[in-house]
Amino acid sequence: MSQNFKSYSWICLTFGSDCGIISDLGSSTMGQLSATTVTIAQYTAITTMMHKNKMLIGEHRKVRGKHNYLTEKAKLLLRTILAALHFLHEDDKCPKKITKSDIFVKNGRAELNAVDLCKKEDDMILQNYKEVHEIIMETVFQQNSKDIPEDVMHLLRLMTSRATAIDMKYVIYTHACLVPLENREAFFMKMYKQITKVLPEDKPTAHKKILQALPYALDWYNKLQGNSLLEELFMWKENDSRKGITCFLNSYRNATTHDMDNYCTGNGYTSDDYQLVLWVTFPMLLPRMQEELEKAGHLKILKLHSMA
Known part of the structure; x- marks a missing residue:
């Protein structure tokens, strides 16, 4: 039989400058909560979680896109939830059940x-992530998956697959x-240097596999067209046909x-x-760099949590 635990004090979990908190709030403590403390359902009801159908800076009117991306407040909310859960798991503990309440x-x-x-x-880790996934879908996205950006969907899929959740x-x-x-x-540059400078010397086979797995190798230059800001950053010219992931990574680094x-x-x-234009135009670059570096055992050493 597994041992039972319960948290009885405020435990601050460092995540960059953010803090996820596990607490035991009895009825007397609840009465002392600050007026700024609300339920996640209340918070997401009064706080914008996603920018929808936005035009990016630099886009030509003839090709203006309809872009969805998370607000900074939504990012903070989600990463502190995941930080709290991560540190519990690192402490060999799992919540028996997590609900929005x-x-x-x-x-x-x-x-x-x-x-x-x-x-x-392992079963409890997966259960925890699935419960958090359900809460996020209900409170942050109101069960409307069609508006969720591609990189956020990548995160949600990682949380609900047994293999990747572990x-x-x-x-x-x-x-x-x-x-x-x-x-x-800075987040990109740490991974870029690891992939392009360290791995070719230390793990050439892993380096090759990572490059083969990264997105946008064949069409990244097409995504620049119609945005004068990106065309300038990437020094794009008409009939540009640059291809290859190495060229893209170096061009993104320069940009x-x-x-x-x-x-x-x-x-x-x-x-x-x-950074907003780069993020929305190439949403899957950084997540896939993370995923492939983790597979190669070269992600944790970068200590990305210090800037996430």
């Missing part, structure tokens, strides 16, 4: 309220779709590193503006 939100950060804990087992726990915990805009450049080179010319765009 167990999750409160204070200052935009998720708090798990008085969950009963048991010893960690083997990709660190990817779920640090998933790129939840990284703040201001940290995406994200030199995004502010023309700021002095008065275009007024910030680094976050550029």
Whole structure:
């Protein structure tokens, strides 16, 4: 029989600058909660979780897209939920059951309220992720899966597959779709250097497999067309036919590193503006880099949680 545990105090779980909290809130404690503490259902009802049908900076009107992407508040909410769960699992514990009534939100950060804990087992890890998946779908996305961005769907699929829920726990915990805009450049650069500089020397076979698995190898240059900002960043020209994942990674690296080179010319765009365009145009690049590095055993050493 598995040993039972229960949390009896506020436990702060560091996740970059965020904090997921496991707590035991008796009736007296509940009365002392700040007025800013609400249930996850209340919070998502009054807080915008996703930008829908947005036009990106630089897009020509003739080719304007209809883009959906998470708000920064939604990212913070989701990553603090996943951080709290991750640290429980790292401590060899699992909540016996997680419902939306167990999750409160204070200052935009998720708090798990008085969950009963048991010893960690693979079946319980999968159950926990499936329960959180269900809560996210109901409260954040209102069961409307067709509007969910591709990279967020990637995260949700990892959480509900037995193999990936167990083997990709660190990817779920640090998933790129939840990284703040201001940290995406550094997040990408750590993985880029590992893939293009370290692995060719240390693990050439793994390096080759990762490159073969990454997206956008054959069509990345087509995605630049119609957006003057991207065309400038990637130095795209008409009839450009550059192909190959190495060319794309190097071009993306140059784009994200030199995004502010023309700021002095008065275009007024910030680094976050550029990162938003790169993120929405190539949503699956960073998540797939994470996934493939984890398969090769080269992700955790990058300590991406420090900037996620």
